[in-house]
Amino acid sequence: MIEFQCTVQEGCIPGTLRSELAHAIECCCREVLGMEQGPVTVSWVAIPKGFGFRGGHPSTTSLVRGKIPDGCDKGTRSELMKRIGDEWCRITGAKKDELIVSARDISWAG
Template structure:
């Protein structure tokens, strides 16, 4: 199972963008990792306005945190993260410093 949790700031990511942000990581994982779409889950957690800050200012940064199958080679992991970041930025129009994408090995 592959899980991605998208932690977003309230009011930053419009609700109508979320379907695309849900299918994006699924498409990347099926393409690069060869996993079936049913094995990829994407969820959202919204940080209430006034609860997330960066550099002393209200944050607009989103965190896309995933767990992927163990043993993913470094080059493949890098491509996976880059492709998800690119998809997120294309979909939301956010700046490069407004999204962080990470993936750790799924515990067995």
């Protein structure tokens, strides 16, 4: 199973884009990791306006945190994160410095 949690700042990423973003994340996972890795789930957390700050100013940064199958090599992991980031920015119009993408092994407990 592959799981992604998307944390967005309220008002920065329209809710109407969530299904398109989830589909793009799923497609990136299938293309890079393969179909045999199991289902992809995407969940959402919205940080209320005024609760997220970066550099002393209201944040516009989104965080896409993934749990992927154990043992993924560095090149594959990097390719997955790059594709997800590219799709996110294409769909939302966000700048690359407004997005953090991570993908850790599902068994990592740190």
